[in-house]
Amino acid sequence: MSEKSTGLDNRTIGVIGAGHIGTAVIGGLVRAKLTSPKNITASRRTTNNLDEIARTLGIHTTNDNRKVAKSSDILILAVKPMNARDVMTEIKDLITPQHIIISVMAGIKTSFISSYLGVQCPVIRTMPNTPVLVDAGATAISKGEFATEEHLKLTHDIFRSVGSVETVPENLLDAVTGLSGSGPAYIYMVIEAMTDGGVKMGIPRQIAFRLAAQTVFGASKLVIETGKHPAILKDEVTTPGGTAIAAVHELETHGLRTMLINAVSTATVRSKELSKIIEADETL
Numbered sequence: 001m002s003e004k005s006t007g008l009d010n011r012t013i014g015v016i017g018a019g020h021i022g023t024a025v026i027g028g029l030v031r032a033k034l035t036s037p038k039n040i041t042a043s044r045r046t047t048n049n050l051d052e053i054a055r056t057l058g059i060h061t062t063n064d065n066r067k068v069a070k071s072s073d074i075l076i077l078a079v080k081p082m083n084a085r086d087v088m089t090e091i092k093d094l095i096t097p098q099h100i101i102i103s104v105m106a107g108i109k110t111s112f113i114s115s116y117l118g119v120q121c122p123v124i125r126t127m128p129n130t131p132v133l134v135d136a137g138a139t140a141i142s143k144g145e146f147a148t149e150e151h152l153k154l155t156h157d158i159f160r161s162v163g164s165v166e167t168v169p170e171n172l173l174d175a176v177t178g179l180s181g182s183g184p185a186y187i188y189m190v191i192e193a194m195t196d197g198g199v200k201m202g203i204p205r206q207i208a209f210r211l212a213a214q215t216v217f218g219a220s221k222l223v224i225e226t227g228k229h230p231a232i233l234k235d236e237v238t239t240p241g242g243t244a245i246a247a248v249h250e251l252e253t254h255g256l257r258t259m260l261i262n263a264v265s266t267a268t269v270r271s272k273e274l275s276k277i278i279e280a281d282e283t284l
């Protein structure tokens with residue numbers, strides 16, 4: 001297997017917190033052949049799945065976070081925010097300015113990680129979403145004070161293996177949480193509701209469900225692949241006097257767009273609140 005040429009070179013990668021997101025990122029790296037699986041070591045507290053992850057992905061696994069920190073040039077922190085302080089306390093004496101820290105932990109600022117670790121090493125903060133599990137994630141990345149464009153590029157390469165990547169200033173990550181981080185929940189509700197609409201009109205549920213999900217997938221693909229403004233694509237499917245424009249009128253009457261704008265801004269405000277709670281909380 002030949003690896004693709006990236007900033008990863010032969011650098012070793014450690015993932016502390018081999019849960020959903022951590023394992024998805026490892027899977028992406030391995031499938032995209034960005035590095036040899038032998039360069040990757042992952043840990044979690046329990047032995048759950050560790051043998052299976054090692055067997056299926058060909059990486060090293062352990063319960064020893066210190067072993068991961070010691071053996072990795074790039075360290076991905078993928079535990080829940082409430083476990084962050086424990087993990088950072090455990091490994092901080094092993095962290096050097098040469099380590100590159102990538103965090104997927106929601107709500108924890110790069111400045112907090114740097115000062116907690118007490119080392120001026122580069123920290124990149126990321127906000128992925130759950131479609132990274134199927135290599136269709138939307139991830140935003142931001143660099144902290146000691147990180148460079150090269151570190152951003154490297155993080156971009158890693159997360160590109162599980163979907164699309166946008167670089168934003170760190171102060172926008174709460175808004176990203178409100179948009180793409182939480183967004184899958186909004187779309188699942190859309191799929192569920194459209195399915196119910198189909199069922200109401202007599203379509204068997206499983207067929208309605210597949211039609212609804214594929215419609216959301218196909219519409220997204222068309223937006224992304226054509227690069228056309230969604231309003232133009234909407235105009236293209238609304239025949240004068242036809243069915244779609246009648247439904248669009250119904251959606252406008254109930255304020256669909258206002259509801260979604262409000263959903264993103266409400267989730268953004270909540271993300272800011274949680275971030276403050278997380279950093280102030282001694283149990284973090």
Ligand SMILES: NC(=O)c1ccc[n+]([C@@H]2O[C@H](COP(=O)([O-])OP(=O)(O)OC[C@H]3O[C@@H](n4cnc5c(N)ncnc54)[C@H](OP(=O)(O)O)[C@@H]3O)[C@@H](O)[C@H]2O)c1
Nearest residue numbers: 017018019020021044045046078079080081083105106128
């Ligand atoms: N899920 C999302 O949509 C999403 C989106 C963006 C960002 N994030 C962030 O991604 C992070 C991970 O989320 P997730 O959904 O992947 O959670 P998850 O599936 O619960 O994974 C967390 C992992 O951390 C491990 N862990 C906990 N304490 C540990 C410790 N002291 N040492 C080593 N490993 C430890 C857990 O292992 P054990 O189970 O063995 O304890 C588990 O494997 C979170 O910080 C979250 O904020 C999630």
